[in-house]
Amino acid sequence: MTHPTATKVLVIGYVWPEPRSSAASGHVMQILETFLQQGWEVTFSSPASPGEHMADLAALGIREVPIELNNSSFDTFISELAPDIVLFDQFMMEEQFGWRVEQHCPNALRVLETSDLQSLRHARHQRLKDRLKNNSDQDDFSDLFAPALHEEFLSMAHSDLAKREIAALYRCDLNLMISAVEIALLVEQFGLPRHLLHECPLMVDSPSAPPRTFADRAHFLSIGNFRHAPNWDAVLWMKSTVWPLIRQQLPDAQLHIYGAYTPPKATALHNAAQGFHVLNRAEDALQVMAAARVCLAPLRFGAGIKGKLLDAMMCGTPSVTTPIGAEGMHGDARWPGAITHSAREFATRAVALYTDEALWQAAQQTGNTLLGERYQRAIHGPALIEKLRYCQQNLQALRAQNFTGSMLRHHSHKSTQYMSQWIEAKNKNK
Incomplete structure (x- = not known):
């Protein structure tokens, strides 16, 4: 049982986690387990349909609550839950639900779990497509691998996806980054304040048994x-x-x-x-x-x-x-x-x-x-909890330092709110 004053965490997932299907879901599960180890009360919500291989969150003591896009039922749900921390799994969930969280739980710490920088992945994909279109050589791709950070910035900066994703990073109080390379890109090239980013890689425990030998393996x-x-x-x-x-x-x-x-x-x-x-x-x-x-x-x-x-x-x-x-x-x-x-x-x-x-x-x-x-989970788990607690204790001061985030929330959330309310009204009239 959780303590009556346990920290309440709401996780809004792009999908229901399938840790055996993707590393991104595995990372989400590692974070959830870290919260549970603190005795925190965790609720997981998603507008997605349950997947074939989704984790049994209820068995772990995590409450499962389906939610809908563009539906004010979420407002009632989050007001009643009154979470202390809201974790958005992928930036699209912050776009969809961030304004509702701010409106109904303004003092909740808003955290974005990125898994990876999607705009970086998409820019690299486009670079590969261009390379394959203009060069028939299927062997050497050294010209594509690990360019300078400024080159990565130039390949991303024009894209709408990068603008959306980085705006979401600014609007949150803290962003969990899985890669130090991506942190360097965001700080050195895009100018994000370092305090908005926390490195949280994949977290594992050391293997308990020795690995199989060379002779005992094949293929x-x-x-x-x-x-x-x-x-x-x-x-x-x-x-x-x-x-x-x-x-x-x-x-x-x-x-x-x-x-x-x-x-x-x-x-x-x-x-x-x-x-x-x-x-x-x-x-x-x-x-x-x-x-x-x-x-x-x-x-x-x-x-x-x-x-x-x-x-x-x-x-x-x-x-x-x-x-x-x-x-x-x-x-x-x-x-x-x-x-x-x-x-x-x-x-x-x-x-x-x-x-x-x-x-x-x-x-x-x-x-x-x-x-x-x-x-090691024993290192990164406690570091994550310490960072979240620090942000909670200094929330107003941290938000005061992030005027850009406040400005983006004001403009983006208003437009998102009006669009969402229009869609909801249209759906009701069908």
Whole structure:
């Protein structure tokens, strides 16, 4: 039972969390668990339909309340709940519900959980599309990987998505960022005040059992939700270019690709004769990761940090990826495997890891060290709680420092409010 004076948290989710389907949902669950460990009273709401693989929040003691877009029933709900903290999961939820939260619970701390910078991911996707349209070379993509922060800024600054997303960051009292690289981009290029941002990476506990050995593993593995565009692009690049190069060196190699919500276009790529196995969602992602010898993540665009690569470290599975895949995950430390810039380099390093036991063992140990240094729940969980409490205790002073956020709330929330009320009235008259 929660204490009568327990902090009340309302989480407004873009979707109901499916931690076995996406790293973003896994991160939300880690945050929810951190709140529960404090004895806080947590309510989760979403306007989305429940997904096939959604977490059983009620079993954890989290109240589940469906909500509707453009409906004043939310006003009654939040007024009665009177939360101390409102966490928006993705900026679109702040756009939809932020003005209602401010209107009915003005003293609630408003927090945005970003998962990744969507405008950055979309800008990189567009850059890849332009590159593929103007250049037939499917091998070397070094010109796309990890450009200077100012180049990233220039590629994003013109987009409506970036303007919407960064405005939402300003309107909130605190924003949880999963990547230090994205924090640097926002502070150094977009000019966001540093105090509005808090680094909250994926949080895990150290593995309790030693990982499986080199000899006790087989096959290459790739894993990721097929609905996530960077994952689908990685599968296509593997099929067309990367995997044939690996099979040239290892003719009997097998690649197992797992993904939630496998579409027919992905199933059509399955070819057992080529060792290219497109499978459905893994019931236990860590189990299949622990059985694989090498994890492949040839990501040509994306943002945030990658749950699959953290899972690989958890399972003692060396990985081969790109600078996009490894971004924000290892700082100045070595990577537990290889970071590559071209399909040929990717294939060569993957084969070396797969066949050289000493190289593989060194990469496994590197991953274990990185896990302990950067992703411990015991460090990041308390840091998050401390930051939230500090913001609650200094809320008015912090808001006074954020005039830009106040200005954006005034203009944006008024227009959103009037549009929402118009839509609601129109729906009632149908």
